[in-house]
Amino acid sequence: MPVQDLSLKLAGEAGQGVESNGAGFARALTRAGLYVYTASDYMSRIRGGHNSYLIRASAEKVRVHRDHLHLLLAFNPQAVTTHLGELVPEGAIIYDEGMKVPEAQVAAAGVQLFPLPLRELAEKVGGSRIMVNTAALGAATAVMGLDLSHVESVILDNFGSKKGAAVAEANLKVARAAYETAGERYADRFPWKLPKVANAPRRYLLNGNQAIAMGALAGGCRFISAYPMTPASSIFEWLTAQGPKYGVVSKQMEDEIAAITMAIGASYVGARAMTATSGGGLSLMVEALGLAGMAEVPLVVVNAMRPGPSTGMPTRTDQGDLLFVTHLAHGEFPRLILAPGNVRQCFEAGYRAFNLADKYQTPVIILTDGFLASSLETVDLEDLPFDEVTIDRGELLDGAALDQLEERYARFRVTESGISPRALPGHPKAVYTTPSDEHTEYGAFESEDAANRLQQHPKRMRKLETARAEMQGPTLYGPADAEITLVGWGSTLGALFEAVEILNEERPGTANLLHFTDLWPFPPAAEEALARTRRLVVVEENYTGQFARLLASETGRKADHLITRFDGRAITPDYVLQNLKEAAVHAGSQAV
Amino acid sequence: MLDLKLYKSENRPTWCPGCGDFGILNAIKQALAQLEIWPHEVLFVSGIGCGSKLPDYINANGFTTLHGRALPIAQGAKLANPGLHVIAVTGDGDGYGIGGNHFLHAIRRNINITHIVENNMVYGLTKGQYSPTSAKGFISSTTPEGAIERAVNPLALALANGGTFVARGFSGDPKHLAEIIAQAIQHPGYALVDVLQPCVIYNRVNTYEFYEQRVYKLEETDHDPTNPEQAWERAHEWGERIPIGVIYRETGVPTYEEQVSVLQGGGPAQTPPRLLTEAEREALLAELA
Ligand SMILES: Cc1ncc(C[n+]2csc(CCOP(=O)(O)OP(=O)(O)O)c2C)c(N)n1
Numbered sequence: 001m002p003v004q005d006l007s008l009k010l011a012g013e014a015g016q017g018v019e020s021n022g023a024g025f026a027r028a029l030t031r032a033g034l035y036v037y038t039a040s041d042y043m044s045r046i047r048g049g050h051n052s053y054l055i056r057a058s059a060e061k062v063r064v065h066r067d068h069l070h071l072l073l074a075f076n077p078q079a080v081t082t083h084l085g086e087l088v089p090e091g092a093i094i095y096d097e098g099m100k101v102p103e104a105q106v107a108a109a110g111v112q113l114f115p116l117p118l119r120e121l122a123e124k125v126g127g128s129r130i131m132v133n134t135a136a137l138g139a140a141t142a143v144m145g146l147d148l149s150h151v152e153s154v155i156l157d158n159f160g161s162k163k164g165a166a167v168a169e170a171n172l173k174v175a176r177a178a179y180e181t182a183g184e185r186y187a188d189r190f191p192w193k194l195p196k197v198a199n200a201p202r203r204y205l206l207n208g209n210q211a212i213a214m215g216a217l218a219g220g221c222r223f224i225s226a227y228p229m230t231p232a233s234s235i236f237e238w239l240t241a242q243g244p245k246y247g248v249v250s251k252q253m254e255d256e257i258a259a260i261t262m263a264i265g266a267s268y269v270g271a272r273a274m275t276a277t278s279g280g281g282l283s284l285m286v287e288a289l290g291l292a293g294m295a296e297v298p299l300v301v302v303n304a305m306r307p308g309p310s311t312g313m314p315t316r317t318d319q320g321d322l323l324f325v326t327h328l329a330h331g332e333f334p335r336l337i338l339a340p341g342n343v344r345q346c347f348e349a350g351y352r353a354f355n356l357a358d359k360y361q362t363p364v365i366i367l368t369d370g371f372l373a374s375s376l377e378t379v380d381l382e383d384l385p386f387d388e389v390t391i392d393r394g395e396l397l398d399g400a401a402l403d404q405l406e407e408r409y410a411r412f413r414v415t416e417s418g419i420s421p422r423a424l425p426g427h428p429k430a431v432y433t434t435p436s437d438e439h440t441e442y443g444a445f446e447s448e449d450a451a452n453r454l455q456q457h458p459k460r461m462r463k464l465e466t467a468r469a470e471m472q473g474p475t476l477y478g479p480a481d482a483e484i485t486l487v488g489w490g491s492t493l494g495a496l497f498e499a500v501e502i503l504n505e506e507r508p509g510t511a512n513l514l515h516f517t518d519l520w521p522f523p524p525a526a527e528e529a530l531a532r533t534r535r536l537v538v539v540e541e542n543y544t545g546q547f548a549r550l551l552a553s554e555t556g557r558k559a560d561h562l563i564t565r566f567d568g569r570a571i572t573p574d575y576v577l578q579n580l581k582e583a584a585v586h587a588g589s590q591a592v
Numbered sequence: 593m594l595d596l597k598l599y600k601s602e603n604r605p606t607w608c609p610g611c612g613d614f615g616i617l618n619a620i621k622q623a624l625a626q627l628e629i630w631p632h633e634v635l636f637v638s639g640i641g642c643g644s645k646l647p648d649y650i651n652a653n654g655f656t657t658l659h660g661r662a663l664p665i666a667q668g669a670k671l672a673n674p675g676l677h678v679i680a681v682t683g684d685g686d687g688y689g690i691g692g693n694h695f696l697h698a699i700r701r702n703i704n705i706t707h708i709v710e711n712n713m714v715y716g717l718t719k720g721q722y723s724p725t726s727a728k729g730f731i732s733s734t735t736p737e738g739a740i741e742r743a744v745n746p747l748a749l750a751l752a753n754g755g756t757f758v759a760r761g762f763s764g765d766p767k768h769l770a771e772i773i774a775q776a777i778q779h780p781g782y783a784l785v786d787v788l789q790p791c792v793i794y795n796r797v798n799t800y801e802f803y804e805q806r807v808y809k810l811e812e813t814d815h816d817p818t819n820p821e822q823a824w825e826r827a828h829e830w831g832e833r834i835p836i837g838v839i840y841r842e843t844g845v846p847t848y849e850e851q852v853s854v855l856q857g858g859g860p861a862q863t864p865p866r867l868l869t870e871a872e873r874e875a876l877l878a879e880l881a
């Protein structure tokens with residue numbers, strides 16, 4: 001019986017095309033009507049170093065990758081030794097027959113070897129050794145029981161326009177030859193098959209960064225100034241590539257301070273402007289974030305986390321910036337923080353952030369991470385809800401409103417909500433200054449007066465209370481009542497969702513999940529949601545349990561148990577289950 | 593010529609009596625009136641320092657930002673709304689020290705902004721420490737044995753980095769300074785006006801008398817501001833004679849924004865943000881299928 005859920009991995013040296021071929025194959029599988037989720041694992045090098053690319057595919061929605069593999073495409077001997085332990089018994093390794101593999105070790109693991117003349121096919125049929133990747137993908141398609149047509153269509157897309165028809169044709173020939181050879185030799189021996197899906201609707205394959213950038217574009221973002229830093233750069237690059245078509249001004253600056261301050265300048269005069277960075281860059285941006293808070297300039301900043309401190313692990317993932325982001329500043333200013341958990345939530349955060357920034361005239365930080373930034377997820381049309389996108393500029397006075405103005409315009413008028421109607425520079429009736437020093441309602445310097453300070457500082461801070469009412473979540477997944485409640489935020493959504501599914505399949509009512517995307521101001525519904533839980537297990541990717549601490553300080557509720565991961569790898573369902581088992585054993589409490 | 597009263601702010605300057613910043617403020621108002629730029633058509637972006645308080649003292653749009661960061665903010669404002677005149681006002685510590693990296697890149701980027709530097713060769717607001725433009729040997733609270741580094745030469749830096757308008761004025765001659773500022777505002781591209789500004793409290797070396805004895809006007813000589821070699825020479829002239837006026841002007845160099853395709857129809861702040869059309873959504877989706 002064909003299984004519906006299969007994981008394969010491409011592995012080899014950096015520069016061997018592991019990532020680009022993996023992404024191409026993921027697209028082919030999506031076109032074949034399957035849902036995929038990918039996890040790439042690469043080093044911060046252009047050549048050399050070991051890279052791998054995992055693709056999980058299923059006829060049903062997949063939200064995360066798993067720790068085990070069914071199929072390994074090994075492009076060098078190191079790939080075999082590194083990943084053998086991940087293969088399930090009867091799993092298989094596709095590799096070039098000229099490559100040496102530790103056969104006894106492989107056999108001991110119960111894993112099958114599928115040697116193929118990949119290099120020979122690439123050279124003889126295609127005319128170039130480079131096509132060995134194409135050969136391996138053709139072979140994989142055959143053993144998994146799929147048609148080659150979707151791989152062919154991706155090859156045509158990738159090479160058709162760029163490198164010319166001849167290269168495309170050569171790759172097609174290589175793929176077909178490998179498909180046939182592998183099909184004849186090994187298809188019967190590989191126990192897992194992916195279903196041929198008929199009439200699947202068109203689906204989309206993208207990563208979290210693309211979704212944030214696309215959401216931002218849909219939400220009217222037309223200005224990005226940034227400084228390259230992994231894993232945030234792809235947001236900047238995506239908006240830059242799309243820029244000319246939609247009128248997005250994109251500017252690489254001399255450093256992150258210049259990047260964020262340029263965005264503040266653009267927003268000050270009325271553009272929807274953003275910047276994107278990672279922790280090191282965000283550290284440099286702190287003073288400017290305070291400026292945006294003090295000057296009440298809307299601003300969207302994406303922070304894509306990687307393990308720190310300092311340069312840390314540039315190509316890995318982490319959730320270690322949470323408390324930095326909730327606190328960053330000297331002094332106090334209102335900021336809003338969104339931590340999307342999947343592609344859909346990234347898209348939503350992309351446009352919502354701009355509406356919130358405009359409405360509260362203050363910085364909004366989107367917190368993502370290396371894993372969410374780079375993992376491709378197959379989504380349905382409804383997960384890219386363009387129809388739900390709105391553009392809400394909040395209390396922005398347009399030209400007509402300003403024409404009517406009778407009294408003198410007070411940019412920083414003290415209001416109950418804390419929000420002061422905003423005019424953009426350029427109207428004769430609204431000529432004003434904005435000092436970064438404490439200022440009066442009219443924007444005059446007033447860095448000394450206590451009475452004025454007692455008006456303006458609480459006015460700004462009140463925006464946080466106003467905003468709190470519209471902070472969403474947490475979202476409950478699984479049964480309303482369960483023995484344990486997993487609590488997570490941001491990119492661990494998929495892993496926790498599936499861990500809960502598995503636990504409840506084993507024993508119904510075991511677990512549910514409370515997942516947070518809106519982190520600051522802390523959503524008001526949190527306390528009630530927590531009140532309905534029994535044993536609380538917070539799961540996050542940092543050493544100190546930052547979210548558990550935030551939860552405790554905001555709701556008074558302490559976690560009963562903390563599962564952390566800080567080795568730079570994403571939390572998977574397997575990791576959660578393993579840790580829960582160990583915790584139960586060590587604590588001597590009830591097994592879960 | 594507009595009425596100078598238009599630019600009168602209700603806020604009284606807090607500068608020390610006799611501070612060179614008064615002359616700069618007057619010269620700026622004079623230049624705006626002469627060019628008939630209304631208060632709502634211009635945006636002043638300053639950093640932090642004595643001189644950076646200037647936007648508070650003129651009736652016009654103003655944004656006093658962070659120490660050192662006026663330039664990128666000014667450039668962002670200009671790219672987003674090229675319809676505004678954008679004038680960055682910084683001190684020498686602000687513009688050449690903490691903001692030095694932004695200065696280098698603003699020059700070569702050539703976005704159409706004016707940068708007026710109130711160069712008093714000392715840190716005024718923080719009460720008298722030496723600055724990047726303090727002369728070697730300048731004694732201050734943090735250089736009791738005299739400054740050891742050579743002073744930054746902003747004019748030479750601007751020339752070396754491809755500056756298209758490089759000028760120096762003297763706050764003791766606001767009429768002349770106004771002329772230079774007017775030319776700087778009209779110059780298409782990044783225009784630097786370094787202003788010799790006496791700080792009457794913390795700089796006992798570079799005083800009004802010091803400058804009055806030394807400055808001479810380049811227009812009154814045969815200096816050719818379009819000649820790079822002559823400009824380079826004048827930029828290095830400091831001592832007995834100090835040139836003021838336009839040191840260098842290069843015309844015909846396109847501004848940054850003129851070379852950005854999406855800015856040809858105006859900046860993103862000039863049209864309200866809009867939802868994507870059906871066709872645009874489909875184009876985005878098609879790339880992901
Ligand atoms: C990040 C930061 N560092 C230091 C300061 C303190 N500070 C304010 S103004 C200034 C220097 C002022 O000198 P300058 O820029 O030459 O302007 P002036 O006051 O002489 O006009 C300093 C160091 C600050 N405001 N922000």
Ligand code: SF4
Binds near residue numbers: 606712793
């Ligand atoms: S300290 Fe110097 S620069 Fe500052 S206001 Fe007084 S005279 Fe002017």
